[in-house]
Amino acid sequence: MKYSTWSQEAALAVLATLREEKGAVLMALQALQKEFGYVHKEDVTLVANFFNKSRADIHGVLTFYHDLLTEAPTENQISVCVAEACQAVGSRQLEKDAKAKFGKEVHDGYCFGNCALGPCAMVNGAILGRASVEKIAQARI
Amino acid sequence: MKIYVPGDSAAISVGADDVAAAIAHKVTGATIIRNGSRGALWLEPMVEVETEKGRVAYGPVSVEDIDSLVAADFMHGGTHKLSLGESEKIEWLASQDRVTFKRVGIIDPLSLSDYEAHGNRGWDRDECAFH
Numbered sequence: 001m002k003y004s005t006w007s008q009e010a011a012l013a014v015l016a017t018l019r020e021e022k023g024a025v026l027m028a029l030q031a032l033q034k035e036f037g038y039v040h041k042e043d044v045t046l047v048a049n050f051f052n053k054s055r056a057d058i059h060g061v062l063t064f065y066h067d068l069l070t071e072a073p074t075e076n077q078i079s080v081c082v083a084e085a086c087q088a089v090g091s092r093q094l095e096k097d098a099k100a101k102f103g104k105e106v107h108d109g110y111c112f113g114n115c116a117l118g119p120c121a122m123v124n125g126a127i128l129g130r131a132s133v134e135k136i137a138q139a140r141i
Numbered sequence: 142m143k144i145y146v147p148g149d150s151a152a153i154s155v156g157a158d159d160v161a162a163a164i165a166h167k168v169t170g171a172t173i174i175r176n177g178s179r180g181a182l183w184l185e186p187m188v189e190v191e192t193e194k195g196r197v198a199y200g201p202v203s204v205e206d207i208d209s210l211v212a213a214d215f216m217h218g219g220t221h222k223l224s225l226g227e228s229e230k231i232e233w234l235a236s237q238d239r240v241t242f243k244r245v246g247i248i249d250p251l252s253l254s255d256y257e258a259h260g261n262r263g264w265d266r267d268e269c270a271f272h
Contacts, residue, residue, distance in 0.1 A: 114154050116182040129154035129185075 003037035003073075010035070011043055015050045025051055025061050029068055038069040066107070076140045078102055079109030080131070081120040086111075091119035097133045102140070142216055144168065145189040145196070147246070148175030156203060157186040163207045164188070168216055179246030181233055189228050192218035198225040 004010055014035050018024045028047050032039050039062055048055045062068050080086075080095040098121070099106045114120045117129030123139035146152075146161040161173050178185060187200035188210075197218040199210060206223060213221040225231055239245075248255040 114151055117151055117155055117185070120154070127150060127154040129151065 004035050006036045006040045008042065008046065011040065011046055012050075015046065023051075025053065025058060026065075029058075029062055029065075033068060037073045038071055041070065066110070074105045076102070076105045077122075077124055078106045078136060078140070079112075079122040080106060081109045081112055081114075081118065081122075083109075083111040083115075085115035086118035086120055089118045091131075094119050094121070094131060094133065098136055101133055102136070105140075142168075142171050143174055143191040144171045144216070145174050145176045145191075146186060147178040149178045151182050152178050152185040152187075155185050155201065159204050160186045160188065160202050160207070163204045167207050167211050171216065174249045176248065177245040177250055179228070179234060180242070181231065184225065187225070188215075190216055190218060194218070194227060196228040198228040198231065199223040200225055 011032060014031050015028055018028050018031065021027060025047060028050070029039050029043070032043050032047075044055050044058045044062065047053075048058045062070065078098060080091055080098055082091055082095055095106065095108065109120075109122055112120050112122055112127050114127055114129050119131050121128045121131035121136055123136055124141065126139060128135050128139060144164055146164065147157050148161070161175065164171060165173055176189075179187065181187060181200075184198070184200035186202050187198055188202045189196045189198045199206075199215055199221060200223060202210070202223060206221075210221055210223070213219040215221055229235060244250075244256070244259060244261070248259055
C-alpha cells in the first residue's frame with residue numbers, strides 16, 4: 001500500500017476536509033492513518049487543537065483502538081484473530097507460528113465476524129477463513 | 142448454464158472469488174451468479190449448478206478441484222467426491238423454515254428481475270399501496 005509522506009501541512013490538509021464534522025476525532029485519526037499509513041506523534045497536538053480538545057482526549061482515543069497505528073506500517077499488515085471462537089480452533093498456535101515466520105507484520109485481532117470459518121486472519125484488509133501460515137504467506141504482497 | 146458461487150464475505154474468505162474466476166476460465170458458456178451463502182459455512186465455497194432436477198451442490202470447492210469437477214461434468218450435475226446432491230435436500234437446509242433469509246442463497250441479490258421472479262414485488266411502491 002502506498003501512503004503519503006507525513007508533514008504538518010499535509011496532516012492539516014487532511015483535517016481541513018473534516019472541518020464541518022462535529023466530534024470527528026476518531027474520523028480524523030482514521031483519515032490521517034488512511035493518508036499516511038499511521039498516526040504521527042505530532043498529529044495528537046494537531047487534532048487536539050483542531051477540535052478544541054485536550055491532548056489527553058486524543059491520546060485516549062488513539063491508544064484505545066488497536067487498529068490505529070502509531071508507527072509506520074510494515075509492507076504487509078497481518079492480524080490473527082485471537083477471540084474465543086478462533087482460539088477454540090487453534091488460533092493461538094497460528095498466531096505463534098505466524099509471528100515466528102512474519103515477525104512484526106503480525107498483530108492480534110479480535111473477531112472479524114467470521115467465526116464459523118475460524119481460525120481467521122486478515123491480510124492487508126482481506127479476511128482469510130480456515131487460515132494457516134501457508135494461506136497467509138500466499139495472501140501477502 | 143447457470144453456476145452459483147456465493148459472493149458473501151464468509152465464502153470469499155475461503156476462496157470463493159478464486160473459485161468463481163477458475164470456473165469462468167475453465168467452463169465456457171457458463172453464467173456465474175454470485176449469490177449469498179445459504180449459511181452452511183462448513184461447505185463453503187458451495188458451488189451450485191442448475192439442472193433439470195433443480196439445483197445441485199458441490200462443496201467445499203477449492204480452485205484445485207475445478208479440473209476434476211469439469212471432468213466429472215459437474216456443469217450438468219455429474220457425480221464428484223464433493224457432490225452434496227440436490228441443494229434443497231441437504232438435510233441441514235431441508236429442515237429449516239426460513240423467513241427473513243428466505244431468498245438468501247437462492248437469488249442473485251443484485252437482480253430485481255430475479256427478486257420478482259421469486260414472487261416478490263416489495264420494491265414497487267405502487268404495488269405495495271394496493272396490497
